[in-house]
Amino acid sequence: MSYDFLSHILSLVRSRQPLVHQITNYVTVTDCANASLAIGASPVMAHAPQEVEDMVALAQALLLNIGTPDEDSIKAMLMAGMAANAKNIPVILDPVGAGATPYRTKSSERLLSELRISIIRGNQSEIRALLGLSGETRGVDSVTAEADFSAMALEAARKFNCVVAATGKIDYVSDGKKCLAIYNQHPLLQKVTGTGCMCSALVACCVAAQPTEPLEAAATAVAISGLAGEIAAAKITPSLGSGSFHVELINAFAEISPETLQKNARIKYV
Amino acid sequence: MSYDFLSHILSLVRSRQPLVHQITNYVTVTDCANASLAIGASPVMAHAPQEVEDMVALAQALLLNIGTPDEDSIKAMLMAGMAANAKNIPVILDPVGAGATPYRTKSSERLLSELRISIIRGNQSEIRALLGLSGETRGVDSVTAEADFSAMALEAARKFNCVVAATGKIDYVSDGKKCLAIYNQHPLLQKVTGTGCMCSALVACCVAAQPTEPLEAAATAVAISGLAGEIAAAKITPSLGSGSFHVELINAFAEISPETLQKNARIKYV
Amino acid sequence: MSYDFLSHILSLVRSRQPLVHQITNYVTVTDCANASLAIGASPVMAHAPQEVEDMVALAQALLLNIGTPDEDSIKAMLMAGMAANAKNIPVILDPVGAGATPYRTKSSERLLSELRISIIRGNQSEIRALLGLSGETRGVDSVTAEADFSAMALEAARKFNCVVAATGKIDYVSDGKKCLAIYNQHPLLQKVTGTGCMCSALVACCVAAQPTEPLEAAATAVAISGLAGEIAAAKITPSLGSGSFHVELINAFAEISPETLQKNARIKYV
Numbered sequence: 183m184s185y186d187f188l189s190h191i192l193s194l195v196r197s198r199q200p201l202v203h204q205i206t207n208y209v210t211v212t213d214c215a216n217a218s219l220a221i222g223a224s225p226v227m228a229h230a231p232q233e234v235e236d237m238v239a240l241a242q243a244l245l246l247n248i249g250t251p252d253e254d255s256i257k258a259m260l261m262a263g264m265a266a267n268a269k270n271i272p273v274i275l276d277p278v279g280a281g282a283t284p285y286r287t288k289s290s291e292r293l294l295s296e297l298r299i300s301i302i303r304g305n306q307s308e309i310r311a312l313l314g315l316s317g318e319t320r321g322v323d324s325v326t327a328e329a330d331f332s333a334m335a336l337e338a339a340r341k342f343n344c345v346v347a348a349t350g351k352i353d354y355v356s357d358g359k360k361c362l363a364i365y366n367q368h369p370l371l372q373k374v375t376g377t378g379c380m381c382s383a384l385v386a387c388c389v390a391a392q393p394t395e396p397l398e399a400a401a402t403a404v405a406i407s408g409l410a411g412e413i414a415a416a417k418i419t420p421s422l423g424s425g426s427f428h429v430e431l432i433n434a435f436a437e438i439s440p441e442t443l444q445k446n447a448r449i450k451y452v
Numbered sequence: 453m454s455y456d457f458l459s460h461i462l463s464l465v466r467s468r469q470p471l472v473h474q475i476t477n478y479v480t481v482t483d484c485a486n487a488s489l490a491i492g493a494s495p496v497m498a499h500a501p502q503e504v505e506d507m508v509a510l511a512q513a514l515l516l517n518i519g520t521p522d523e524d525s526i527k528a529m530l531m532a533g534m535a536a537n538a539k540n541i542p543v544i545l546d547p548v549g550a551g552a553t554p555y556r557t558k559s560s561e562r563l564l565s566e567l568r569i570s571i572i573r574g575n576q577s578e579i580r581a582l583l584g585l586s587g588e589t590r591g592v593d594s595v596t597a598e599a600d601f602s603a604m605a606l607e608a609a610r611k612f613n614c615v616v617a618a619t620g621k622i623d624y625v626s627d628g629k630k631c632l633a634i635y636n637q638h639p640l641l642q643k644v645t646g647t648g649c650m651c652s653a654l655v656a657c658c659v660a661a662q663p664t665e666p667l668e669a670a671a672t673a674v675a676i677s678g679l680a681g682e683i684a685a686a687k688i689t690p691s692l693g694s695g696s697f698h699v700e701l702i703n704a705f706a707e708i709s710p711e712t713l714q715k716n717a718r719i720k721y722v
Numbered sequence: 723m724s725y726d727f728l729s730h731i732l733s734l735v736r737s738r739q740p741l742v743h744q745i746t747n748y749v750t751v752t753d754c755a756n757a758s759l760a761i762g763a764s765p766v767m768a769h770a771p772q773e774v775e776d777m778v779a780l781a782q783a784l785l786l787n788i789g790t791p792d793e794d795s796i797k798a799m800l801m802a803g804m805a806a807n808a809k810n811i812p813v814i815l816d817p818v819g820a821g822a823t824p825y826r827t828k829s830s831e832r833l834l835s836e837l838r839i840s841i842i843r844g845n846q847s848e849i850r851a852l853l854g855l856s857g858e859t860r861g862v863d864s865v866t867a868e869a870d871f872s873a874m875a876l877e878a879a880r881k882f883n884c885v886v887a888a889t890g891k892i893d894y895v896s897d898g899k900k901c902l903a904i905y906n907q908h909p910l911l912q913k914v915t916g917t918g919c920m921c922s923a924l925v926a927c928c929v930a931a932q933p934t935e936p937l938e939a940a941a942t943a944v945a946i947s948g949l950a951g952e953i954a955a956a957k958i959t960p961s962l963g964s965g966s967f968h969v970e971l972i973n974a975f976a977e978i979s980p981e982t983l984q985k986n987a988r989i990k991y992v
Contacts, residue, residue, distance in 0.1 A: 208478045208748045209755055209767050215479055215645035220694050225645070226549070227479050230522040233555035240552065252770040279766070282780065285773035373976065375755035375765070424760050425972030432695030436643065478748045485749055485915035490964050495915070496819070497749050500792040503825035510822065702965030706913065 187398035188405060188447050189440035191388050196222040196440075200242035200390035204383065205229050205259050207249025207278065210376030213432075214247070217380040220435035221406065223387035229255060234262035243390035244271055247379055249278040251289050263297035272300035272389045272396065276382035280304065281311025299344050301389060301400050303382040306331050306350040309338050332361050332452050345396045347385060349378065353404045354452070357397040364401060365448035366408025368415040373424040374431065381407040384435070405447040410434035412446075457668035458675060458717050459710035461658050466492040466710075470512035470660035473536075474653065475499050475529050477519025477548065480646030483702075484517070487650040490705035491676065493657035499525060504532035513660035514541055517649055519548040521559050533567035542570035542659045542666065546652035550574065551581025569614050571659060571670050573652040576601050576620040579608050602631050602722050615666045619651060623674045624722070627667040634671060635718035636678025638685040643694040644701065651677040654705070675717040680704035682716075727938035728945060728987050729980035731928050736762040736980075740782035740930035743806075744923065745769050745799050747789025747818065750916030753972075754787070757920040760975035761946065763927035769795060774802035783930035784811055787919055789818040791829050803837035812840035812929045812936065816922035820844065821851025839884050841929060841940050843922040846871050846890040849878050872901050872992050885936045887925060889918065893944045894992075897937040904941060905988035906948025908955040913964040914971065921947040924975070945987040950974035952986075 201224045206214055211227060218225035228237040238244050244266040246259045266273050275297075277290035290312055293299065302309070313334065332354045338346040339358035347355045353364040371377040384403035392399050414430035471494045476484055481497060488495035498507040508514050514536040516529045536543050545567075547560035560582055563569065572579070583604065602624045608616040609628035617625045623634040641647040654673035662669050684700035741764045746754055751767060758765035768777040778784050784806040786799045806813050815837075817830035830852055833839065842849070853874065872894045878886040879898035887895045893904040911917040924943035932939050954970035 207767070209751050211479050212482060212645060212752060216694065216698070219643050219645060226552070227477070227520055228549075228553070229520060230555060232523070233521070233553040236553040236555065250767050250769060251773075253772070279768075282766070283768070283773040283776040285770060285776065373759050375752060375759060421977075423973030423976030424756065425969040425976070428756070428972070429695040429699055429969055432698070433693030436693030436695070437691075481749050482752060482915060486964065486968070489913050489915060496822070497747070497790055498819075498823070499790060500825060502793070503791070503823040506823040506825065699965040699969055702968070703963030706963030706965070707961075 183451055185449055187395060188402050189444040191392045191399055191402040192406065192440045192443050194391040195387050198391045199224055200387060201226060201240055202243050202245060202386045202390050203228065203238045203241035203262065204245040204247070204386070205255065205262060206245065206247035206379065209249055210379040213376040214379050214383040216432055217435050218383050218387050220432050221384055221387055223390065229258040231258060231261055234258050235265040238262045238265045238271060239269060241271060243386045244273045245383060245386040246273065246293060247276040247278060247382060248286060248289055249379060251286060256289050256292070259293060260296055263293065267298045272393050273297055274301045274303060274382060274386040274389065275299045276379060277302065277304045277308050277312060278379070280308040287311055294342055299342065300396050301345040301347065301385055302338065302342060303347040303349070303385045303400065305378060306334065306348045309334060309346060309348040313338055313341065332363060336361050345400050347400045347404050349381060349404060353408065355397060355401040355404055360397065361452050362401045363450055363452040364405050364408060366405055366412055368411035370415050370424065370427050371411040374428045401449065405449055406435065406438060406443060409443060409446050410438060453721055455719055457665060458672050459714040461662050461665070461669055461672040462676065462710045462713050464661040465657050468661045469494055470657060471496060471510055472513045472515060472656045472660050473498065473508045473511035473532065474515040474656070475525065475532060476515065476517035476649065479519055480649040483646040483650050484653040486702055487705050488653050488657050490702050491654055491657055493660065499528040501528060501531055504528050505535040508532045508535045508541060509539060511541060513656045514543045515653060515656040516543065516563060517546040517548060517652060518556060518559055519649060521556060526559050526562070529563060530566055533563065537568045542663050543567055544571045544573060544652060544656040544659065545569045546649060547572065547574045547578050547582060548649070550578040557581055564612055569612065570666050571615040571617065571655055572608065572612060573617040573619070573655045573670065575648060576604065576618045579604060579616060579618040583608055583611065602633060606631050615670050617655060617670045617674050619648065619674060623678065625667060625671040625674055630667065631722050632671045633720055633722040634675050634678060636675055636682055638681035640685050640694065640697045641681040644698045671719065675719055676705065676708060676713060679713060679716050680708060723991055725989055727935060728942050729984040731932050731935070731939055731942040732946065732980045732983050734931040735927050738931045739764055740927060741766060741780055742783045742785060742926045742930050743768065743778045743781035743802065744785040744926070745795065745802060746785065746787035746919065749789055750919040753916040754919050754923040756972050757975050758923050758927050760972050761924055761927055763930065769798040771798060771801055774798050775805040778802045778805045778811060779809060781811060783926045784813045785816070785923060785926040786813065786833060787816040787818060787922060788826060788829055789919060791826060796829050796832070799833060800836055803833065807838045812933050813837055814841045814843060814922060814926045814929065815839045816919060817842065817844045817848050817852060818919070820848040827851055834882055839882065840936050841885040841887065841925055842878065842882060843887040843889070843925045843940065845918060846874065846888045849874060849886060849888040853878055853881065872903060876901050885940050887940045887944050889921060889944060893948065895937060895941040895944055900937065901992050902941045902989055903992040904945050904948060906945055906952055908951035910955050910964065910967045911951040914968045941989065945989055946975065946978060946983060949983060949986050950978060
């Protein structure tokens, strides 16, 4: 099987510069905007009921991230999501902290039941929580033991009838039929806030550029995230900390060429 | 004609350390605060109706930025703006995304009609939208073709009876009589979120330090922004990306001396 | 007397990785999250009334920061604070801008009267305002003259029956009986937004790891903040600005070892 989609989809992001409407949390929103710009897309944040329908109509994808949820933001997500669905604009959900509190789990379930979601990108604890399985989400960080996560990604993709990117030590991306495993990663990605949120933003940018291949778009974004973590970690060795890693991560998003991605992504169908 | 105001106004910001009250968006607010601190001012963010009038009374300028507008934030802007008007504290408007959605255009118009605005700082698409001209704002980024933007800045300044800083490949700043063109710029400024918002914050800092010269204060801030972009771009050549550019941009705001600004600003009356 | 608690408490943060629930402002929230991660804790931000009680029940400390207060956030703080009190989870208050506007002073007083606060961390102007003393808070920055601040910290600790960390040129931390003075500091800490907020986040992380020693935990966090400022300033000498200082500050939080802290903290009982 071919993995040529990696360089192809990144090239499309760079050439098409898609507009990505993001309704997200106030902790990592700046990083999501800068990561989107760095890989070549154009982010726009808007949440008022007076404008979300107009804004999403201009966009090529809509990202919904519940990192700091409340009733107003969930309503804005539903309104924007319905407008996106009506226009066949792909909707990406990041169910941040699902499983940590009932409110986050229920809000995720509500978005999944009332909207047609194209791609879910969450850590493996969050995906587990959406499946109603036991396990633990600690705050917004994943602590579930590594297990048969490829089966879990497949199951979630079937249950929610969408592509699921379940990230962890190994990342799994499935559309319910096929499953890709991605082995790029670096532990420092856990030491900077927003690396999961940025990964979801990149997923939205990639599917915005190539809406007909959501599985491949999600896998491309996940591979970019992991590889950028590796590149950034190499840059700061041996003596710098997470502040410099954060800067180098954005640098890496901007600097990764389609060829570098194709050459260094460690990906396979499992 | 003399352009000595550049070094003079930057010196005043450094010596007077004006307090600048900012009601702004949650995407770039941290960068606006850090840019304000870097050039020597003191930023304060506050939006609650219980305190905006008290806070603005302590400040030497009020910045209103509609980057993520909603009814609460527009109401806070109106309340703070009226208090500022009553005390002759200059009010600066950044109409982020005017033209992209009707809500942003109407919110900008509302602020312009109900408040006495001293300076509008927007990209050229946004200024075009405020004038009711055709053209396209794509998300929050400017895509209008470069045209006779100096005439547009003049026209907007006359229509809104204030100073207008219309930024783009060439920046134009007009008070309706005179027009300054500023040729400092770097394309990397488009690859980091918040560079336009930071420019507006610097405009507010400069007019806070020198309220009697709003045209010159706006031009000084625009020149600092463009020159800082050039300095930051030179620092990261040849191999770093937008993460490092972002850091070097803040460094440049902090490090530009009045003499460096005076020497390297490319500015003329047109 | 021994100051061995410094290395001990930092070691506990690194080994226990406490979860710290933060209800804070939208200006410095990303920095608070990254500072918390850098010293080894796990931050989580949540403010909706539907989840704050659930979230705080998972946490080892609750941080309340009124940097951008409004009625919704104050209500969320009261609700989360009551849940924390019921479970004996320590609550840390950062009364940002108390004294600048009546609303901030009253909001701080309300939190102090309705909740059992374990530690207050504020600059010396803010602590002075809480005591109802005259003096000036300018925006959110401290401008009060250095005076008998150790006596003020002692008095505030007695009045509010908690630990008070009053930071300034010299930092004082008191539990109403003892008072520690900490002499690490760097003026560049005033040129980056959020350094006070990050200090409060570190206080929350340290007391989360060692809840039985709030005086020592607060002093450890304050010493880490000051020492990190010194380390960061040394890294950027002679030619970089506040953008690089900001990055190096986060690096320093991540890189300071318990031994480095113990060796370089300048602390004594006064």
